[in-house]
Amino acid sequence: MRSAAVFLALLLCLQWTWAQGESGEVTGTDAETEGGNRQEEVQFEIQGVRAAHDQSSSQTNISPDIWAELKELRDMAIEQKVELRNSKSKIEKLEQENAVLETRMSSSENEVAELKRENAATQARLTASESKNAVLEARMSSYEDVVKTLQRENKVLETRMSSSENEVAELKRENADRPKVAFSAGLTDAGHVGPFNTEITLKFSKVFTNIGQAYNPTTGIFTAPVRGVYYFRFTLWGGRPSAWMGAYLYHNEKKMTLSYDYNDEHTYISASNALILQLEKGDVVYLALYPGSGVFDDSFNRTIFSGFLLFAL
Incomplete structure (x- = not known):
């Protein structure tokens, strides 16, 4: 009965140690120092348990496998602490990467804003150009109408000129044929x-x-x-x-x-x-x-x- 109580106390000590490691309140060199102290305390407690066990071994018949289990629990606790340290390093690295990504994201957002402004300016210029093009097209259409009118008039004049040329040619032929006296x-x-x-x-x-x-x-x-x-x-x-x-x-x-x-x-x-x-x-x-x-x-x-x-x- 006494051995069961000692085992229970040891488990509580280990649980408290894990809780302290998971809380993340101690970092760096202090964490390593504290980890060493905790390891010594665990060893001391184990030695105390062993002494108590030696004292009561003659009185009780507890199985010797419990010490192996305690050792395994200790090793598991140490591995958990190491994994916690590694996880913390990974988290810090991820935070640094996140900071870099945020910086790049901020730069990208600024570039996007600048591009939006440039696009707005380009759109305004495009609108102005389209308006000018519309005016030019209207003027061009007017010029084309004038050109078409002039072309029609030129065709009429060409017809009249051709007729006049034919008349002149006919008169020249008549004059050439008519005797000159x-x-x-x-x-x-x-x-x-x-x-x-x-x-x-x-x-x-x-x-x-x-x-x-x-x-x-x-x-x-x-x-x-x-x-x-x-x-x-x-x-x-x-x-x-x-x-x-x-x-x-x-x-x-x-x-x-x-x-x-x-x-x-x-x-x-x-x-x-x-x-x-x-x-x-x-x-x-x-x-x-x-x-x-x-x-x-x-x-x-x-x-x-x-x-x-x-x-x-």
Whole structure:
């Protein structure tokens, strides 16, 4: 009975020792010192139990295996203390790692906040850019409408230009195909011509222009190269006093007009006239001096005969 009580007291001592180790109130060198003291106390208590057991061994019949169990309990207590120390070291290491992770987490949170601010700024710029793009698109659409209108107008102008070019080309072809006829000539540089008793053809020998070579200065006759409408004009100059000055304009054998005047003073007189005639190809036109009259011409070209084709028929 006494041995059971001693065993119970020993278990209580071991339980108290474990409780002290688990409480974590003593750390570092103090824990090691205290652990050593506790180990010595346990050994002392075990020795006391052994002494008590020796004293009472003669009186009781307790099994000797209890000492082995007590030793095993002691070893278990020591192992628990070692494991507690190792666990504490692991906990401290984990706490350090947690501190590092918290620091990194805080840095990451700051980076995330900065990225959020940057994203907000980027979003604002993007919104502004989209607004500008919308304005530019609207302006571009307006410009495109203007361009389309101008393109339509250009097409109309191109059509009109093409038509005008065709008309010009047609006119050029017509002008190229139409004969060009024009002449102008002076009578003479010799001065007085006439008077004569009969009509004579005036030969305008000083040719100024003879396009188409329809006028013959040798005969003084114009011959129509094509059927058409022609314009003719002539001017006569007289310088003899008390004398007549005049001439006929002939179309073939027909007298078309007579222009004349009488110089009743000692001065110069003149007469002029013009006609538009429709001629057939081969018709002739010329001037014939009126009988008994004369004309005058010199380097000033006072007496001239001109004509040209208005249009062909």
